[in-house]
Amino acid sequence: MRPLLRDTAFTTALATGLALIGVAATPASAQAEPTRLYPPSALVLSVAKGESAATATVERAVTLSCAPTAEGTHPAPAAACKELSAVDGDFARLTRLNAAAPCTRIWDPVTVTGEGIWKGKRVTWSATYGNTCEMSVGMWKSAVFEF
Template sequence: MRRNLHLAFATLAAGTLLLGGLATATAQAAPAKAESLYAPSALVLGVARGEDPQTATVERAVTLSCAPTAGGTHPAPAAACKELAEVQGEFSELTAGPSNRTCTRQWDPIVVTAHGVWQGKAVRFSTTYGNACEMAGSMDDNAVFAF
């Protein structure tokens, strides 16, 4: 009888510990909190020599992050993020202006690219210019591709 009482007590204690452990493990399994209230905006911007963005030789590239604060390897991230916000991330709006420069017709193509995420939406932009002068004229000294 005494042995059965000890066995029953041991079983009850083990069950209590097991249930207590499960309750603790369940209580700790809370859903993960969102890390940010901002939609991500992180881009890789590049300038390459060649006609095709897939095969052009990259001459320079920078990273640009705009949310929650401007940063990255871009030399002027705050100005670049401000310009992108003004055009709602439409890179074609940054390069659409007519050039006031007089450029030669030399064919030495330059490709500018932007890949990544702008305010939570995927971005994949590229455009090709006949030469560096045409690119600089089209950019109209914007901060986004000034690196």
């Protein structure tokens, strides 16, 4: 398996997402004073096959920018931004267990990640599920990873 950061789709999506908010490889001391009214909120979200974010193969990835407006390659940016705002960008609070939903016990791990900037602060989050059914149950009724 390839490392996550070497995957072309993920790397391209991460670079695009960071470019949307103006994050560059410039040291913080050399950056000018912020000129935005809103702290940046721009993320790269991915769904990958594998047991960890470091080694999983990215199957799909999107960008999501929430400030000042919801936009990006995410199919429902407004709904995803609304959900993230409700939990103050804490991806772990988006997950819920729906015990009524049956899933097979086939081990085919799926790792979801959220990386970037939320209200001006760097965030890195990932969760691994046993298979896509468990991921759907874990992200039950969440628009954030529906892409």
